[in-house]
Structure formats: C-alpha cells, structure tokens
Amino acid sequence: MEIYKVIFFLLLNFYSSILIVCFDPLSLGSAAIVGIGSLVYEKVYCRWKECCTEKEIPGDINKLENLLKLKVYGQHIAEEVIINALKSHWDEKQPPSKALTLSFHGWPGGGKNYITGFIKESLFSLGGASDHVHHFNARIDFPEVSKVLQYQMQLYEWIKTNVTKCPKQLFVFDEVNKMHSGLLNVIKPLIDYNSYVSKVDYRKSIFIFLSNTGESLITEQMIKLHRSGIERNNIQLQDFENLIIKGSFNEEGGFHHSDAIKSNLIDHYVPFLPLELEHIRACIIDQFQVRGIYAPSEDDILSILDYVEWGPAPENIYSKTGCKRISQKVALVVHKYWR
Secondary structure: OOHHHHHHHHHHHHHHHHHHHHOOHHHOOHHHHHHHHHHHHHHHHHHHOOOOOOOOOOOOHHHHHHHHHHHOOOOHHHHHHHHHHHHHHOOOOOOOOOOEEEEEEEOOOOOHHHHHHHHHHHHOOOHHHOOOEEEEEHHHHOOOHHHHHHHHHHHHHHHHHHHHHOOOOEEEEEOHHHOOOOHHHHHHHHOOOOOOEOOEOOOOOEEEEEEOOOHHHHHHHHHHHHHOOOOHHHOOHHHOHHHHHHHHHHOOOOOOOOHHHHOOOOOEEEEEOOOOHHHHHHHHHHHHHHOOOOOOOHHHHHHHHOOOOEEOOOOOOEEOOOOOOHHHHHHHHHHHHHO
C-alpha cells in the first residue's frame, strides 16, 4: 500500500474518532456521514496525492483561449476548433456522448506540441506533470514492430486503469506517423459511442494525436488557395479535413487503414498551417521577450531570419521548419544585450 494511503487512513481514523465524540451518530443522516467522509478525503488525502477534483482539474478554457491568442501565430483554424471542442466536451450541462478525439496534422514547427502543452497547462493544475496526463511517443514507447500486440495490451490496461481512477484524463500520442500500423486499433472501443466498456466510462477522456501525416497535402492546398486570392484568415477547416483524412488513412503510420478512421471516430482533423514571414517574425520577437529583451533590433531579427529556409518553389512563402529552432538561434545573439 502506498505511504500516502497509509497516512490517509490513519488520519481518517483520527478524524472519525473526533466526529464520533462530537456528534451523536444517531442524529446524523447517511448523507451527512458521506459528506463528512468526502470532506475529510479532500482535506487530508488530497494534500498528499493528486485527486480527481476541480482543484486538480480546473478545465480552464478561458486560460487556454488567452494563451493561444498571446502565444500562437498563424493557426486560426486550430485555435477555433480546439477551444470550441474542449469547451463543449467538458460542459456539465451536456455530458459528452463519447471521448473527445482530436488529430493534429502539419509540418514540424507549426505548433502541434506547443499548443498541446498549453492544453495540458490549462486543463490540469499540474500541467504535463499531472497524473491525469499521459504523453506517449512512438519512437520511445512503441519502437518494435514485433511487439505490437504486447503494446496494445499494455496501452489498453494503462488507459483503463487511469480512467477507472478518474474519468477526466488526457492521452497524447506523439509522432503517430511513426507508429506501427494497427497499434491504435486497440483504442477503437474506448473512443466509440459506448456508455461503458468493461464497466469503465471513457466519455470524459480526451485523446490527442500528433502527426506530420498530410503535411504535403496541407501545403499544396495552401498554395492553391493562395493562388486563388483567398486570404489566409478566410481559410476554413473544411478546406483541409477531407484531404487529411485520406492522407492519414493511406499513408504509412498509426492511422494506416485504421479502424478509428473507418468508423469515423476522430472528431476533428486539425490542420496546422505552414507559417509565413510575419508569423516567424512574431516567434522571433516572442523568444527575445521570453529572455527579457522587449525591443530587439531589426538587424538581430533579420539575422535570425537568415537561418530560415522557405518553400515550396516558386512562391517560397512558407517556412520549412516553422518556428522550430528559433529559440536556439535567438539564444546565440541575445547575450550581447546583457553586457
């Protein structure tokens, strides 16, 4: 038994003895006894161990919305879809009919992991360190194709065990395009329209999948829309979603011929658009400000931009790496401001 549980039960017995002395048990209804027990649980046990209450899981969508507005550039579709999806999923007035499933697609550096970090930070008090947040990486957690069946059973047991403890869980699957085909089929019943699977209710859980799958299709579509004269901010989710679905289903990776896609169980395929010059500039300025430099010189901004590669030809208007490596490049020049 965990030391926290031992301490909890010792303190519970102590508080119970006080309650028995102070109150006539016959005058206390069952509801009052349950209420007192719940109060003791929250005040004592939850001091030592992360619990499943609003304190640990605030689900602060307003905080998330503010973070995305302040810290994310060029991803208006992702911002809108993510905020609305999360807001409705944990709406106590309308309980969800299934687990929420979001699939993020786009080039490296577009903000998939970056935004996922803000989601963790806003929904859970401890952010990514919360026991209710689970981040799986294809290369680290599921490296060997010969062990797919073993990984499936381990993954199912892990998800089941944690959702049984607390229904509000976040499961993130990173680099889905590097996962072995069929691996994710094991979660199909858990994200389906089932009230219970083996007596466990998964409907309040959230599953996020991060992938580079469909990145070329997204860029090609962006170029087409650009050539048609459509403003970036007028581009909508429906301009990309079917393309991403086809790419995810047909390209090698965790969603290759996936049961989840066949059964239409991914709620939203979210495109992360390639970033343009104005967005990369904003990333550079942001990285200077993080380091306490609020007015970087134009020369220094341009020196960072020199590292950025652009494409595809002939337009060459999109960064090939998004905002990745910008932080490291800013670190090379920022030291002179501290002299």
